[in-house]
Amino acid sequence: MNAATNDLSVHRGGCHCGRVRFEVDAPAAIEALECHCSICRMSGYLHLIVPASRFRLLSGGDALVDYTFNTGVAKHRFCRHCGIKPFYVPRSHPDGIDVNVRCLDPDTVSAITVSFFDDADRDRATAAVAHLTAS
Numbered sequence: 001m002n003a004a005t006n007d008l009s010v011h012r013g014g015c016h017c018g019r020v021r022f023e024v025d026a027p028a029a030i031e032a033l034e035c036h037c038s039i040c041r042m043s044g045y046l047h048l049i050v051p052a053s054r055f056r057l058l059s060g061g062d063a064l065v066d067y068t069f070n071t072g073v074a075k076h077r078f079c080r081h082c083g084i085k086p087f088y089v090p091r092s093h094p095d096g097i098d099v100n101v102r103c104l105d106p107d108t109v110s111a112i113t114v115s116f117f118d119d120a121d122r123d124r125a126t127a128a129v130a131h132l133t134a135s
Contacts, residue, residue: 007027008054009026010024011023011108012104013100013104013105014060014103015063015086015103016083017081017082017084019079019081020057020059020064020079021057021059022055022057022087022099023055024087025055028110029113031048032047032101032114033047033048034115045102046102047090047099047101048100049093049099050096051095051096055099063079063080063081064077065077065079074088074090075089076088077089084100085100087099087100
């Protein structure tokens with residue numbers, strides 16, 4: 001375990017109806033991204049991108065439905081019952097998981113800092129936030 005891994009907390013979260021539950025290893029003080037692409041802007045998604053190895057689906061896999069658009073790389077996962085997207089596979093990091101910070105249970109989150117992600121210049125914006133997804 002490296003030093004960065006030692007500073008991680010186990011956060012739990014899920015969808016609105018509670019059928020989908022997950023846990024993710026991330027710092028207690030979360031650095032989230034706010035993207036202004038069409039789907040993120042319309043849904044109010046706050047991004048926490050982590051390596052897939054730091055994400056565990058606890059329940060509700062059978063309640064999830066996928067939605068893709070544009071390039072089809074991102075796999076948007078919604079609860080078929082309540083319509084909430086608690087996490088998805090992002091286009092910018094297809095080997096990772098993007099957790100919606102707004103879907104985390106608040107008891108393990110000490111602070112949230114939000115930075116803007118400029119989807120109009122995706123390559124530059126992705127490079128600028130690479131440190132947030134380092135394993």
